[in-house]
Structure formats: C-alpha cells, structure tokens
Amino acid sequence: xxxxxxxxxxxxxxxxxxxxxxxxxxxxxxxxxxxxxxxxxxxxxxxxxxxxxxxxxxxxxxxxxxxxxxxxxxxxxxxxxxxxxxxxxxxxxxxxxxxxxxxxxxxxxxxxxxxxxxxxxxxxxxxxxxxxxxxxxxxxxxxxxxxxxxxxxxxxxxxxxxxxxxxxxxxxxxxxxxxxxxxxxxxxxxxxxxxxxxxxxxxxxxxxxxxxxxxxxxxxxxxxxxxxxxxxxxxxxxxxxxxxxxxxxxxxxxxxxxxxxxxxxxxxxxxxxxxxxxxxxxxxxxxxxxxxxxxxxxxxxxxxxxxxxxxxxxxxxxxxxxxxxxxxxxxxxxxxxxxxxxxxxxxxxxxxxxxxxxxxxxxxxxxxxxxxxxxxxxxxxxxxxxxxxxxxxxxxxxxxxxxxxxxxxxxxxxxxxxxxxxxxxxxxxxxxxxxxxxxxxxxxxxxxxxxxxxxxxxxxxxxxxxxxxxxxxxxxxxxxxxxxxxxxxxxxxxxxxxxxxxxxxxxxxxxxxxxxxxxxxxxxxxxxxxxxxxxxxxxxxxxxxxxxxxxxxxxxxxxxxxxxx
Amino acid sequence: xxxxxxxxxxxxxxxxxxxxxxxxxxxxxxxxxxxxxxxxxxxxxxxxxxxxxxxxxxxxxxxxxxxxxxxxxxxxxxxxxxxxxxxxxxxxxxxxxxxxxxxxxxxxxxxxxxxxxxxxxxxxxxxxxxxxxxxxxxxxxxxxxxxxxxxxxxxxxxxxxxxxxxxxxxxxxxxxxxxxxxxxxxxxxxxxxxxxxxxxxxxxxxxxxxxxxxxxxxxxxxxxxxxxxxxxxxxxxxx
Numbered sequence: 001x002x003x004x005x006x007x008x009x010x011x012x013x014x015x016x017x018x019x020x021x022x023x024x025x026x027x028x029x030x031x032x033x034x035x036x037x038x039x040x041x042x043x044x045x046x047x048x049x050x051x052x053x054x055x056x057x058x059x060x061x062x063x064x065x066x067x068x069x070x071x072x073x074x075x076x077x078x079x080x081x082x083x084x085x086x087x088x089x090x091x092x093x094x095x096x097x098x099x100x101x102x103x104x105x106x107x108x109x110x111x112x113x114x115x116x117x118x119x120x121x122x123x124x125x126x127x128x129x130x131x132x133x134x135x136x137x138x139x140x141x142x143x144x145x146x147x148x149x150x151x152x153x154x155x156x157x158x159x160x161x162x163x164x165x166x167x168x169x170x171x172x173x174x175x176x177x178x179x180x181x182x183x184x185x186x187x188x189x190x191x192x193x194x195x196x197x198x199x200x201x202x203x204x205x206x207x208x209x210x211x212x213x214x215x216x217x218x219x220x221x222x223x224x225x226x227x228x229x230x231x232x233x234x235x236x237x238x239x240x241x242x243x244x245x246x247x248x249x250x251x252x253x254x255x256x257x258x259x260x261x262x263x264x265x266x267x268x269x270x271x272x273x274x275x276x277x278x279x280x281x282x283x284x285x286x287x288x289x290x291x292x293x294x295x296x297x298x299x300x301x302x303x304x305x306x307x308x309x310x311x312x313x314x315x316x317x318x319x320x321x322x323x324x325x326x327x328x329x330x331x332x333x334x335x336x337x338x339x340x341x342x343x344x345x346x347x348x349x350x351x352x353x354x355x356x357x358x359x360x361x362x363x364x365x366x367x368x369x370x371x372x373x374x375x376x377x378x379x380x381x382x383x384x385x386x387x388x389x390x391x392x393x394x395x396x397x398x399x400x401x402x403x404x405x406x407x408x409x410x411x412x413x414x415x416x417x418x419x420x421x422x423x424x425x426x427x428x429x430x431x432x433x434x435x436x437x438x439x440x441x442x443x444x445x446x447x448x449x450x451x452x453x454x455x456x457x458x459x460x461x462x463x464x465x466x467x468x469x470x471x472x473x474x475x476x477x478x479x480x481x482x483x484x485x486x487x488x489x490x491x492x493x494x495x496x497x498x499x500x501x502x503x504x505x506x507x508x509x510x511x512x513x514x515x516x517x518x519x520x521x522x523x524x525x526x527x528x529x530x531x532x533x534x535x536x537x538x539x540x541x542x543x544x545x546x547x548x549x550x551x552x553x554x555x556x557x558x559x560x561x562x563x564x565x
Numbered sequence: 566x567x568x569x570x571x572x573x574x575x576x577x578x579x580x581x582x583x584x585x586x587x588x589x590x591x592x593x594x595x596x597x598x599x600x601x602x603x604x605x606x607x608x609x610x611x612x613x614x615x616x617x618x619x620x621x622x623x624x625x626x627x628x629x630x631x632x633x634x635x636x637x638x639x640x641x642x643x644x645x646x647x648x649x650x651x652x653x654x655x656x657x658x659x660x661x662x663x664x665x666x667x668x669x670x671x672x673x674x675x676x677x678x679x680x681x682x683x684x685x686x687x688x689x690x691x692x693x694x695x696x697x698x699x700x701x702x703x704x705x706x707x708x709x710x711x712x713x714x715x716x717x718x719x720x721x722x723x724x725x726x727x728x729x730x731x732x733x734x735x736x737x738x739x740x741x742x743x744x745x746x747x748x749x750x751x752x753x754x755x756x757x758x759x760x761x762x763x764x765x766x767x768x769x770x771x772x773x774x775x776x777x778x779x780x781x782x783x784x785x786x787x788x789x790x791x792x793x794x795x796x797x798x799x800x801x802x803x804x
Contacts, residue, residue: 022613026609029605030605039604040604040733043733044729047729048726048729049726052722052723052725052726055723055725058718058719059719156623159620160623160624162620163617163621166613166617167614167616167617169613170610170616171613174605174606174610282603393672394601394602397672397676401670418604419595419598420598420602423599427796428796428800428801546789551792551796552600553741553742553796554742554743
C-alpha cells in the first residue's frame with residue numbers, strides 16, 4: 001500500500017509511540033506497586049504481560065492484510081490514547097471497589113489482604129495487556145508502511161527507532177518521574193498520541209477532511225481527555241481517600257446494592273478522612289487526618305506515625321534498651337527515623353549524651369521534620385539540637401564508610417515488606433553494625449516480629465520471620481539477643497554478654513508510657529509468646545541454615561504484607 | 566529432511582536464548598538494587614539500556630556487518646561471550662564496586678553514578694549481544710528450518726515472558742543472585758551444546774565445552790560459598 005509519509009517522519013512517530021508506551025508501562029508498574037505494596041510482583045507481572053502481548057500484537061499484525069492493518073492505525077492510536085489517560089483512574093476504582101465491597105470481607109480483614117491484592121492484580125493487568133497488544137499491532141503496521149518506503153534499510157531503522165524509543169521512555173521515567181504527577185503526565189501523553197494519530201491519518205491517507213464516524217471518535221476522545229485533565233485532582237483525591245478508608249464494608253449482593261455504594265462515595269467518603277500527599281525522591285508521604293483519631297503519616301502506603309501509638313512506640317524503642325543496659329549511652333547512632341521522634345526521646349538524656357549521628361536516606365523527610373508543623377509538634381525540633389549530626393545517606397553506605405564506633409545503635413526502619421526493605425534487616429547490615437559497636441555497646445530496633453493482626457505464632461518454625469531475624473543476627477556476630485515486647489515487638493542485642501536490668505532506674509528522663517511493670521514484663525512477655533525462640537537458639541554457627549540467613553544477595557522475603565491496602 | 570524433533574529443539578533454543586538474556590539483565594538489576602537500593606530506578610534503567618542495545622545489536626548486524634554469512638559460527642562466539650560476561654557479570658560488577666570504593670568513597674554522589682555506569686555498560690553489552698542473536702537465529706531458521714521471522718520474534722517475546730516469571734517467582738526467591746546467574750550460565754551452555762551437536766562438530770570445541778561445563782557445575786555447586794566469599798572479601802571489605 002502506498003503512503004505519503006516520509007522515512008524521517010515515520011521513524012519519529014515510531015520513536016514516540018514506543019517511548020510513550022514504555023513510559024506508560026513504567027507508570028503502570030509504579031501505580032500498581034503503590035496499590036498492592038509489592039514491587040517485584042507488580043514489575044514482573046506487568047512487564048512480562050506487556051512483552052508477551054507486544055509479541056502477540058506483532059504476530060497478529062502479520063496475519064492482517066497490509067491495507068487493512070494500516071487503515072486501522074487511527075483506531076489503535078485512539079484506543080491507546082484512551083487507555084493511557086484512563087488506566088490509572090480505572091485501577092483506582094478497582095482498588096476502591098475491591099476494598100470497600102464484599103470482595104474484602106470474604107475473610108477477616110487481615111486474612112483478606114492476599115485475596116485483595118490478587119483481585120486488584122487480576123482486574124488491573126488486562127489493561128497493560130491491551131496496551132501491549134495495541135503497541136505490537138502498531139509496530140507491525142509501522143513495519144508494513146516501512147516495507148513500502150524507498151530504501152532497503154527502512155525496516156531495520158523502524159526496529160531500531162522502536163528500541164531507541166523504549167530506551168528513551170525508560171530513561172525519562174527514571175530521571176523525571178519522582179518530580180512529576182503520574183496522571184497529569186499520562187493525560188499529556190494521551191493528547192500527543194491523539195495529535196499523532198490525526199497527523200498520521202492525514203499524512204498516510206492524504207485525507208483533507210474526516211468522515212463523521214472518525215471525526216466523532218477523535219472528538220469524543222479529546223473531550224474524555226479534557227474531562228480527565230480537569231478532574232485530575234478530584235480523581236486523585238478520591239483515590240487517596242479510598243486508599244486510607246478503614247472499617248468500611250459494603251456487601252454487593254444485588255444490583256440495588258450498587259446504589260448504596262454510589263451513595264457512600266457521594267455522601268460519606270469525604271467525611272472519612274482528608275489526605276495530603278507529598279511526593280519525595282524516594283517515597284510518597286501521605287498525611288491522613290481522620291475524625292477522632294488525628295493525623296497519621298504513611299510512607300509509600302505503610303503507616304509510619306500514628307497518634308494512637310506515637311508515644312508508646314518511641315518510648316519503648318528509645319528507653320527500654322537504655323533501662324535494660326542500665327546506663328545512658330554516650331555516643332549514639334540512629335539509622336532511619338528521619339521524622340525526629342526517636343531523637344526527641346533520646347534527647348531526654350541530652351545532658352549525658354555526647355553525640356547523636358542520624359542517618360536518613362530521604363532529604364525531604366528531614367526537611368519536613370525540621371519545617372513542617374505536624375512534625376515539629378511531635379519531635380519538638382529535636383533535629384535542630386546541637387548534639388545531633390544529620391547524614392543524608394543510605395544506612396549501609398554510611399556504615400561501610402564510617403570509622404566511628406558507638407555505645408548504642410538504633411534502627412527505626414520501615415517493615416520488611418519487599419526486597420528493597422529487606423536489606424535493612426540483612427546479614428551485611430548487621431555485620432557492619434556489629435563492627436561499629438563498642439565492646440559494651442548495644443543495638444536496638446523494631447523487630448517486626450509480631451503480627452498484631454494474626455497473633456504471634458508460638459512455634460518459631462511457623463513464625464518464619466522471627467527465625468530468619470534471629471539467625472541472621474547470630475550469623476552477623478550479634479548473639480546476645482533479648483527480644484522484648486511492649487505493645488509491639490522490639491529487639492535488644494548487646495555486643496557482649498551483660499547483666500540485664502529489668503527494674504526501672506531513674507536515669508534522668510520522664511516517661512509518659514514506660515512504667516516499671518511494662519519494663520519488667522517486656523522480656524518475659526516475649527519469652528511467653530515464643531518460647532521456641534530460646535529453646536531452639538543456635539549454639540554455634542554450624543547449626544545455622546543458609547535458608548534462614550537474610551543476605552542482600554539472597555533475601556528471604558517472609559514477612560506478611562501490610563494490613564492496609 | 567528435518568525431523569519434527571529438530572524443529573522443536575530449535576524452537577526451544579530460541580526460548581532459551583530469550584529467557585537467559587532477560588535473566589542476565591534482571592540479575593544485574595537486582596544486584597544493583599541490593600547495593601544502592603531503589604529497585605524501580607535500577608530495573609527501569611537496566612531494562613532501558615537493554616532495549617536500546619538490543620536495537621543497536623540488530624542494527625549493527627544489518628547495516629555494518631556484511632560478513633555474517635557464517636551465522637552458526639557467529640552465534641557460537643556470541644554465546645561463548647555471553648556465557649562468560651553474563652554469568653559472571655554479578656561478580657564483575659561487585660569487583661568494579663570495590664574498585665570504585667577504593668577510588669572514591671561510597672558516600673560520594675559520584676559513587677552511585679560510577680556504579681550505574683558499569684551496570685549499564687554490562688547491561689548494554691549483554692543487550693547488544695542479544696540483539697545480534699535474534700537476527701542470526703532468524704537467518705538460521707529461514708535457511709535450515711524454513712521457519713519465518715515472525716515465529717522467531719514471537720518465541721523471543723514468549724521466552725522473555727518466561728524468563729521474567731522464572732526470575733521473580735522461582736529463581737531469585739529460591740536461589741538468590743549468584744546461583745541464579747549460575748543457572749542462567751547453564752542455560753547458555755545448553756545453547757552452546759546445541760550449536761555444537763547440530764552444527765559445529767570438532768574436537769577442540771568439544772574439549773572447550775567440557776571445560777565450560779565443568780566451570781558451570783562448580784559455579785552452581787559452590788554459588789553459596791562464592792556468595793559468602795564475595796560478601797566478606799569484597800562487599801564488606803575495608804578499602
């Protein structure tokens with residue numbers, strides 16, 4: 001089939017088509033990851049389905065007659081424009097629907113987490129499949145157009161430009177996405193695809209005017225994208241409010257129940273919470289304010305600060321180790337905890353502490369902690385204290401380079417939900433911590449060993465994460481382990497054997513939460529919960545199994561997923 | 566006359582080629598994630614460079630290399646190179662990381678850039694070689710098996726799909742980075758053996774392949790020990 005397009009124009013369009021398609025694929029993965037809190041699952045399933053359907057699309061294109069395929073290009077492009085602009089809102093609606101309706105109450109809320117995750121995946125992945133299929137069909141059409149162009153190399157150049165477009169798309173995503181609004185970017189891309197489709201239409205077929213059917217198709221899509229543009233902030237707000245809904249279940253047994261759901265969305269959703277999202281280079285910080293509860297901070301969807309447990313959590317993490325050790329450390333290293341709340345607790349001993357080094361990877365969290373009123377109310381400007389030195393770095397990199405040693409090392413990391421976060425509980429990190437502790441020093445952290453929603457399994461073999469953590473610490477040389485429980489489970493590890501103190505000492509700090517009973521019960525209460533922890537405690541390195549050592553090169557993902565999807 | 570079995574094996578080899586290439590790439594991306602974190606960026610960059618170099622590889626063969634009449638020989642050389650670079654790229658990247666740390670501190674912002682440069686370089690070389698493989702397999706398919714280019718392309722995409730699923734749901738969670746790269750090398754070795762038995766039969770090559778097989782088996786069996794050695798002697802080593 002003869003067309004009026006020149007080689008350069010065709011190559012540029014191929015480049016842009018593939019570039020946009022790959023940007024979309026990456027945004028889709030990022031969005032899905034935020035919805036289901038599992039990067040590897042989101043990336044693997046989305047990318048593999050995308051690749052597979054591009055292949056199928058290209059093969060299908062081979063089967064369609066040249067002229068027919070090229071004629072349908074306008075339709076493919078318009079469909080792609082629609083998919084790009086509506087994909088995220090569709091996944092948000094799926095997420096919200098699955099969360100609110102009976103799909104979420106087939107099992108108790110926590111046990112329902114896995115089905116919810118899979119249901120969201122099941123309904124969302126066809127979107128990326130359709131985009132892949134359309135991209136493959138387009139690629140096939142471009143190859144057919146190139147076949148009819150003068151010059152032998154056109155086909156090869158089309159293939160090359162398609163790969164180059166893919167490369168540019170991924171590079172663009174990696175560099176700019178942390179600073180861009182995903183939905184807005186996709187709306188812009190949709191417009192460009194629509195513009196491109198019109199250009200191709202006139203260029204290939206030399207039409208000077210559109211027939212009514214095609215014109216209304218383009219007009220309809222344009223209107224749709226404009227509507228999505230105008231309501232972008234409302235859609236995002238709807239998504240965020242749904243994302244952080246708690247305790248709402250509406251059973252859908254009949255069509256009539258849909259009106260209850262729609263009335264909930266219309267009338268009740270805005271009252272449930274108010275969400276403010278701040279995007280940083282590393283994460284989304286969501287401030288969720290709920291009536292009667294106050295403001296909770298979520299980082300990438302995982303709760304970080306909550307008015308219901310801010311005081312008890314930070315007091316337990318900061319003070320129980322000091323009480324167990326029986327003395328205030330002079331030189332402290334804090335890993336994570338850029339919000340400043342843990343530092344605020346430690347500063348209660350400021351006259352006895354010489355220095356606190358704080359290592360936080362995300363500069364935006366430090367800025368918020370130093371400037372945002374929500375944080376300042378909680379951390380009492382602790383980060384501005386003159387004994388606090390702030391290092392904006394990855395914890396592992398800091399420890400690999402630092403020459404300092406400490407009397408106490410605290411870690412307040414996100415829970416190990418995915419492979420990225422598992423490195424914060426790895427053999428390598430624990431080995432470095434062991435190296436940086438003074439001979440009478442200790443290391444304390446939120447061990448994430450209790451699942452408040454499942455209850456603690458008594459047998460350590462059923463509580464795999466506890467086993468992994470215990471053996472990984474042991475392999476790294478941290479053998480004096482004293483797990484303790486105070487509302488949540490924490491770990492206290494001393495470098496050398498010490499006499500544990502469980503009687504509350506007056507060390508110069510006032511506590512709101514910590515009492516002598518809580519301290520006295522903290523270790524016993526864990527012992528009662530997981531007696532196996534001690535009875536099966538390894539006696540030497542030979543008893544350790546590589547299957548239980550969490551290394552950055554062979555991570556052991558055994559932690560249960562978040563209860564809040 | 567070719568038997569159905571031979572054609573089926575040829576199809577299987579195309580799948581293996583695509584699967585092993587994406588496995589090499591994902592292993593690199595995961596290693597980079599392990600060292601500097603932020604999996605979204607590391608995977609995105611690795612896949613981006615892989616795609617670009619796939620294109621360059623295909624382009625190079627079509628535009629510049631007019632001598633690729635001996636497809637089998639060229640494919641054999643490429644697979645050999647992939648076996649070495651792909652299989653050992655995690656170890657090589659960690660050695661580069663060690664040297665970078667020796668030159669500039671890992672707290673410097675240039676550390677991440679330098680490390681990414683090497684990761685993207687390895688990723689691009691693997692991608693470039695993979696880009697050469699597909700046109701060669703198409704040529705071989707057309708000449709010897711009467712198989713169309715579309716089938717090869719289709720199987721290539723399916724192989725990539727299989728590779729991603731295998732990596733994410735079986736190899737990496739079960740075996741970790743080093744054993745996964747050892748298993749992938751084994752897949753490349755199977756491709757080399759296929760070329761040897763069906764197309765290129767001579768004694769020195771056979772001896773060479775036996776040596777490679779030995780290396781591969783040792784690598785697979787001792788991947789755990791190699792990992793421990795790397796962690797203690799390279800990753801945690803003072804510079």
